[in-house]
Amino acid sequence: MSEELLASLRSAFFRELQERLQRARGILDERLSPPDLDRLHQEFDSLYGAARAVNCPQLETAFRTLAEFARWLRRGPPGGPTETDLRLLTGAVDKGLRCEGGMACDACALGGAGELQAIVKRIESERRPAAAAKGDK
């Protein structure tokens, strides 16, 4: 892939990232109980695919985890999403909105040890094992 094409793709991805995360924030701000997890899952899942398309592995992994988390919350768990679950999702969306775009992913503040990754790791370590135990993915 040429550098020119990659730059165009990352520019398109940055716009899409902002649009989808703003929508995700709006869904969480609706304060529905539970929130519209179908729409939330859709936004994260589309961002997962788009991040993969622009070869941004950090965000690809992050949005895949968030999409799986939203899907798991939609199907269970008993009692619905907890306040902690919703805080994790809101925190992840807010961190994602800090993406400045246009830079290589390995130089991006969201990558590596970034705050978004910290939230994603927390979801994986504290919440996803519960999903795996249910046989969900």
Added chain:
Amino acid sequence: MKRILVVDDSATSRLLFKAHMPKDGDYAVVDAKNLDEALAAVAEAPTDMVFLDYNMPDSSGVEIARALRDAGADAVLYLLTANTQESVLSEAQAAGIRGVLEKPITAQKLSKALTDAGL
């Protein structure tokens, strides 16, 4: 010139699709981000092939395939998806979708799909 329509709600994915189209072929690529735009695109001009993302809000790629058929479109239909579960493939086949282009899209995969469709 062969007219190709790609339907995907992701602007990034639509751009990537266009970038991977063969440069040496005689293709005109148009895009749509949802059912309404897809129906408008096939009504606008005869379309030879349509690539439909599977996972989209409001209407899935399979649902759009059915709507295109109902609207009289006779284009070759392909599904774009990373989900190749048997249930998805069966659903696609029942909707008249001829093949699946597995994501992530590459120029090689896209070229093969076009060739397989006789384009």
